[in-house]
Amino acid sequence: MEWAIATCALGGTLEEKLLAIAKAGFRAVEIFEEDLAGFRGTPKELRALAEDLGLRIIALQPLRDYEAMPEPYRSRNRVRAERWFDLMAELGVELTYVCSNTSPLALDDLEQAAADLHALAERAAGLGLRVGYEALAWGRHVRDWPQAWEVVCRADHPHLGLVLDSFHCFARQNPLEPIARLPGERIFLVQLSDAPNLLMDPLALSRHHRAMPGQGDWPVEAFLQSVLATGYRGPISLEIFNEWFRAAPPEQVAQDGLRALKYLFDRLGLLLPPLPKGSPVQGVEFVEIAGEEEDLEDLQDLLRALGFRLEARHPALELSLYRAGQAQVLVHLAEEEDRAREFPSVQGVGLKVGKAAPVAARARELGLSLLQRPQEGLGYAAIQGVGHTRLYLVDGPLLEAYGLVALGEPQEGTFLEVDHFTNVVPRWELYSWLLIYKALLGFQVDPVVEVFDPYGMFYSRSVRSPDGRVRIPLNTSEGLGTAASRFLQRLGHAGIQHVAFRTPDLFAFARRGAQEGLRPLRIPASYYRALAARHGLSPEEVEQLQAYSLLYDRTLEGAEFLHLYTPTFRGRFFFEVVERRGGYEAYGAANTAVRLQAQAYELAG
Numbered sequence: 318m319e320w321a322i323a324t325c326a327l328g329g330t331l332e333e334k335l336l337a338i339a340k341a342g343f344r345a346v347e348i349f350e351e352d353l354a355g356f357r358g359t360p361k362e363l364r365a366l367a368e369d370l371g372l373r374i375i376a377l378q379p380l381r382d383y384e385a386m387p388e389p390y391r392s393r394n395r396v397r398a399e400r401w402f403d404l405m406a407e408l409g410v411e412l413t414y415v416c417s418n419t420s421p422l423a424l425d426d427l428e429q430a431a432a433d434l435h436a437l438a439e440r441a442a443g444l445g446l447r448v449g450y451e452a453l454a455w456g457r458h459v460r461d462w463p464q465a466w467e468v469v470c471r472a473d474h475p476h477l478g479l480v481l482d483s484f485h486c487f488a489r490q491n492p493l494e495p496i497a498r499l500p501g502e503r504i505f506l507v508q509l510s511d512a513p514n515l516l517m518d519p520l521a522l523s524r525h526h527r528a529m530p531g532q533g534d535w536p537v538e539a540f541l542q543s544v545l546a547t548g549y550r551g552p553i554s555l556e557i558f559n560e561w562f563r564a565a566p567p568e569q570v571a572q573d574g575l576r577a578l579k580y581l582f583d584r585l586g587l588l589l590p591p592l593p594k595g596s597p598v599q600g601v602e603f604v605e606i607a608g609e610e611e612d613l614e615d616l617q618d619l620l621r622a623l624g625f626r627l628e629a630r631h632p633a634l635e636l637s638l639y640r641a642g643q644a645q646v647l648v649h650l651a652e653e654e655d656r657a658r659e660f661p662s663v664q665g666v667g668l669k670v671g672k673a674a675p676v677a678a679r680a681r682e683l684g685l686s687l688l689q690r691p692q693e694g695l696g697y698a699a700i701q702g703v704g705h706t707r708l709y710l711v712d713g714p715l716l717e718a719y720g721l722v723a724l725g726e727p728q729e730g731t732f733l734e735v736d737h738f739t740n741v742v743p744r745w746e747l748y749s750w751l752l753i754y755k756a757l758l759g760f761q762v763d764p765v766v767e768v769f770d771p772y773g774m775f776y777s778r779s780v781r782s783p784d785g786r787v788r789i790p791l792n793t794s795e796g797l798g799t800a801a802s803r804f805l806q807r808l809g810h811a812g813i814q815h816v817a818f819r820t821p822d823l824f825a826f827a828r829r830g831a832q833e834g835l836r837p838l839r840i841p842a843s844y845y846r847a848l849a850a851r852h853g854l855s856p857e858e859v860e861q862l863q864a865y866s867l868l869y870d871r872t873l874e875g876a877e878f879l880h881l882y883t884p885t886f887r888g889r890f891f892f893e894v895v896e897r898r899g900g901y902e903a904y905g906a907a908n909t910a911v912r913l914q915a916q917a918y919e920l921a922g
């Protein structure tokens with residue numbers, strides 16, 4: 318089937334958009350009216366440009382506020398249509414569509430709408446063109462596809478067909494099964510987009526929050542299945558309106574679109590050849606941190622205070638492994654001098670997989686970059702993670718992979734596991750990574766979380782492996798002064814801002830940490846007053862938490878979360894230590910605003 322993308326999905330001039338679309342590998346495009354209107358050449362030149370880029374223009378869209386208008390607008394619309402058809406002819410486009418009328422003047426008259434569209438289709442037929450009709454979820458009278466279909470049926474013209482857009486169907490909660498009963502040859506175009514579950518009116522949701530299939534919460538796969546059941550085999554076009562996508566590099570948005578389609582069609586068994594199967598992710602094997610010479614000693618002190626012990630070392634390189642139970646941290650000297658501003662930082666994470674090669678093969682097919690090993694035989698194969706971070710594919714023992722020599726017997730000590738690590742990303746990259754973690758690693762996505770930062774807002778979605786052993790909150794925020802934005806500015810790109818370790822007993826951990834010199838992020842006394850009011854805790858319980866600067870959350874079902882934070886290391890990244898009780902699944906978002914304010918105080922000194 319032919320895959321297309323609408324130019325409204327991307328940022329840039331129309332030339333930039335088309336270049337990006339072609340470069341990503343698309344062969345077809347829908348031209349949005351405003352993009353054409355702003356194009357600096359003639360429609361003929363646009364046609365030549367698209368041809369040069371190997372792009373077929375599948376539609377010029379949309380023709381607005383056309384049907385069921387009272388006079389004199391009705392007659393005026395017939396003239397508008399003539400000029401519109403002229404443009405189509407010059408562009409060499411054979412399909413256009415009318416989206417349902419949103420004008421306050423539009424008549425609530427399906428019969429008249431049908432008559433107007435019949436006349437339009439008749440005129441189009443004479444020119445060898447076709448016209449579609451799409452129900453916009455915020456149309457004045459026609460909002461659901463069954464109404465649009467009713468109009469198409471009443472108009473009864475072979476050059477008039479239905480345009481189905483998943484957005485409007487989902488926004489209006491139209492059931493999917495009736496779609497499957499439509500005659501496929503009467504559908505002229507199918508548009509796909511997804512969206513997060515946000516309570517919002519359809520117009521605002523549509524104009525700001527559409528996303529690529531798989532980047533939202535809607536069952537786009539089931540929608541497409543219903544469409545295909547009709548026998549429809551025409552173009553499948555990504556029509557996305559999202560202000561963050563328009564602000565992003567267009568090549569990357571176009572790449573995300575192609576990746577989204579590959580993943581979607583692969584899940585339906587329709588991608589040929591199918592994507593390599595990959596291999597399940599079993600856990601986090603290690604976290605990699607790099608710093609300059611002067612960072613390493615302080616980092617070692619911080620790790621020791623958290624209960625880590627030096628476990629192994631490379632005989633020649635500045636490369637050490639620290640361990641606390643299941644949690645392992647690989648620390649090395651920063652190598653890339655050209656990226657000096659990035660250090661110290663969390664450089665990557667080792668994901669334990671059954672086999673690395675199938676994951677790498679799947680990554681390649683999904684258009685992801687594979688990274689070279691620093692030296693032949695050293696370390697693991699890796700995929701480029703957020704920013705310049707690395708996702709190592711760990712399928713063999715760590716000491717051997719890095720040529721590390723163990724320093725005597727492993728010591729019993731603090732037991733920790735990696736609970737989660739965050740990705741702080743620009744807003745559009747959040748969508749991009751959500752899809753990558755799903756499509757590449759089979760992760761699931763948690764609902765949207767929005768919290769206050771003292772200097773803005775903080776928006777988060779978390780992904781997790783199906784068994785919950787790997788969890789990655791993806792965070793982004795608006796406002797230049799927020800903690801997430803400052804992190805991004807400092808690093809110059811996305812990265813890993815914090816790593817959380819899990820302990821079976823946070824009080825025991827904190828007590829021992831205090832003896833080892835651990836100084837947690839200071840939490841103000843008012844938090845503990847507010848906490849008592851939030852949860853009705855006893856003064857003793859609150860006092861205990863406060864004594865160790867612990868934060869606390871509890872669900873209505875009684876699951877509990879206890880956590881503490883370290884100060885931010887060199888103003889870059891920080892650690893968290895958490896305890897989950899009674900199946901607590903989230904990340905203590907109720908305390909995030911408090912943590913962010915505490916970090917703001919920390920920054921102010």
Ligand SMILES: O=C(O)c1ccc(O)c(O)c1
Pocket residue numbers: 378379416451453482484508523556558
């Ligand atoms: O938001 C709009 O105006 C708009 C235009 C054309 C479409 O196909 C659509 O789904 C929405």
Ligand SMILES: [Mg+2]
Pocket residue numbers: 451482508556
């Ligand atoms: Mg549409």
